[in-house]
Amino acid sequence: MAVIGIDLGTTNSLAVCFKDDNLQIIRNNAGETVTPSAVSFADSGELLVGAPAKERLITHPFASVSQFKRSMGLNMKFPMAPSPELKPAMFSPEELSAMVLRKIKEDAEVFLGESVEEAVISVPAYFDDNCRRAVKTAAQIAGIPVKRLVNEPSAAALAYQYRHDFKDGLFLVVDFGGGTLDISVVDAFEGVVEILAVAGDNHLGGKDISSAIADSFCQENGFDSPGFSPQICAEIYRQAEKCKEALTVSGSASVDVNIDGKIYSSAFDEKRLLNVMGDIPERLGSAIKRALRDARCTPADIDAIIAVGGSCKMPVIRRYISEMINKPVSDDIDPDTAIAEGAGIFAGMKSREKGLKDVILTDICPFSLGIAVMNRELRRETTDFIIERNSPLPTSCVKQYYGGKDGQSLVRIKVFQGESMWCEKNLFLGELTVNCPPSSSDKPICSVTLAYDINGILTVDVLTHADNRLSSKVFLSGSNNMSYAEIDACIERLNAIKLAGGEDEKNAAASARAERIACELIGEDRQKMQEALYNFKVAAAHKNSFEIRKLRDELVEMMDRYDI
């Protein structure tokens, strides 16, 4: 029975287990620590998750989906079909995430040799209630009990602290991942890790940088990308991503795309990269400023900068952050695995592992919570905040309210999450209507208490003064916006899809990769690749397992030679 921590990322996911005072990164059945958050239908209709699905994003865009974390909590569906002729099945981001989670759980069980009893999943601190709920639903569909979610920057802070024996100091955590940006200010002392403030941008990530590079490539070569087939678009994007990755290690790189047998290329260096990035650094900077302002500290107070998430590997981004704070970015932490490690440590804290007994993580509520009040001057409803953002969890606050008119006998409390003074710009969480004896508008009619606990459960208590009666309602973030019946239907639907496993999965992964590489090559090389792939496919169809394995090894060897 193990408790694991899962980093369910926009582009990659990984899992970590804290066992016997030791942090173990779980390897999947391909022996990799990282499982790409991508799913795809194989031609046979089986489901592929992870690396093979990622390869198929380019060769089979109609059958493959990724980046669904960005749509968590939104009412969106992604189409997927084993072949372009078939009518695609529609999947919600929750279901797609569940497919990834299910795979991670199965791999973890094989790797650890025991069943996974519970998991802690990390989420961007800036995820609102809807998004958090969606993650819990996904876990439920995947059959993983998840009681707690941990904020990604908090997890990164835990991982950093664990590595540094919980040394004291004030830290700035910048979590700039594939799709989201989270900034936290963390105060650590005596084994206490206290999150002081959180700020971020839910829709800014490395993906935007890749897109900017891809756009610039298209512009330079005079392309109009909407005119391309999805395959070519995906290929341009993949090459842009590759160029971005190359720029993290060398000063210049280029985007080379093979379109209809002709290779187009454009060269990028740091200067050009900064140019095409546009307002991305500014948006990063303004989030950092906001976090510092909320934590009531100045850049000079910060002792170290912890940078996690794939995008923080980029030298441009690191330099921007370090120049802003005037401190070097700490480089003794792996930006790719830190969050999962932190989630694993948190899972270990939850299961009271010996080495972590004296560690306390106190997190905060990243959003303000308030109720709608009638503002007479403006003659419309505005939000009156009861719990301010960045309040430590658990927290509860009380405020008194007056009736709007004499003899009022009904009080309607509408609860909102968000920062805008206008109710409609905030997220509506629920409402509570209370009857009370008619009372005059000169005296407070009721007091409202909002209590928000560490599990994200919000309780609203309304005390009407005239009859001294307490009414309360619990807004469960743990419960779902999907009903149990709907979740059961999802589980059944996913169970009906066979997950490709073992040899089948390896074969699918190899042929997907070969197809993708063949697209990138030209001339003789392409012919060789295609021949090898063709031979392999024929062998795979005839099910001679020895032959298949032999040909696959040859194919992999060949691919390693061509795939730079």
Added chain:
Amino acid sequence: MYREQLGLSYDADERAIKRAYAALAKKCNPEEDPEQWEKLHTIYKEALAEARGGSKADVSDAETACGTQDTPMTVGEVSRLMLRDIKMLTEMKCTDEEQWNRIFATYEFDDMIAKTDFRIKARDILFGAQFPESTAKLIAAAFGGDSTSFKVTYPNEMWGVSISENIIPAGTQKDIITDDPANSEYAVMYSRGEERKGSCFVTALKIIAVVGLVFIGLYALLLFSVLFI
């Protein structure tokens, strides 16, 4: 005073407060004893504020000192910079919606549009400026309220923007519960401390007082004229 509650002397420093809090928090941590922890944490925060130089005014001073190269960013500063950007784009007759949205799509702008003086200054900047239809509509929509975009035909066909001083967005009038008799049973609530408007009785008193003053004035005038004549 808060420092004593943590079992410390009244002049204990930040370091000692943190150590005392950490020791106590291990006994009642937020996972197991949330209520006790919440109380402890409040005391801890107050003790810290006390040790950092007492009054909360210092804390809010610290709040304003933040930003790149230690430049202070106060609300006034943000408003000034934002107005400067709006002015720049207006003078450039910028039609690039992305540039405008760089200002409008910020959290700071959301805070600013609620402020009347910011709106008045923005209105002055945009006064007389002309844009293509879509840009004008974008700007007017960003400011909300009764702000409108309108067609100008001189010197050539363009659109102008007028920003309202008040901030009741157009089209939301139906939300006003007080004016809707069908909805009058619903709560209309005010925050504590909000200015209460006088009742009818007070209004009546005011009217009587004004009328009385007018009478006294007339009487005095009459008296004067009689005396002089």
